[in-house]
Each structure stands twice: as C-alpha cells, then as structure tokens.
Amino acid sequence: MNGSHELRITDREMPTLVRQIDPLRLQKDALALATAAGSIPADIESVRKGMLPKEIILKLKQIEKLSKQLRNELNP
Secondary structure (H helix, E strand, C coil): CCCEEEEEECCCCCEEEEEECCHHHHHHHHHHHHHHHHHHHHHHHHHHCCCCCCCHHHHHHHHHHHHHHHHHHHCC
8 A cells, every 4th residue: 555644634633644646546456347347258268168268267366456456545
C-alpha cells in the first residue's frame, strides 16, 4: 500500500491520520481488474471444451490481488 498520510488536528486538538486516495491509481487498478475479469468467461469456455488455459490461474490470482488493493485503498 502506497497510500500517503497527513496529520490533521481535529476540533479537540487530537491528531488523526487521514488517507490520501490516488484517483489515477484507483482508475488504473480498476481498469486492469475489469480487463482481467472480462477475459475469464472465454477461458472458462475453453475449460468446458476440455482445454485448460495455462494463464487462467495467473489471471485469477491477479484479479484477487487487484481486488484486495482496491478494497484496502477505499476502505482502510
């Protein structure tokens, strides 16, 4: 996680950390996630025909990783 943090003083003068969200990174990760996820149905169709595309497991791991990154960035 590369989220930057800054220190702000609240009304009660208690310091809190506020996360800075990088919208360009979110957009890039979301596009990569959508692209990877969009290719899975064709890979599953190949599986139905008896062929197992070697990259399907790597794509699924990438989808999981990107999903986790987005979730953590949006919901720390």
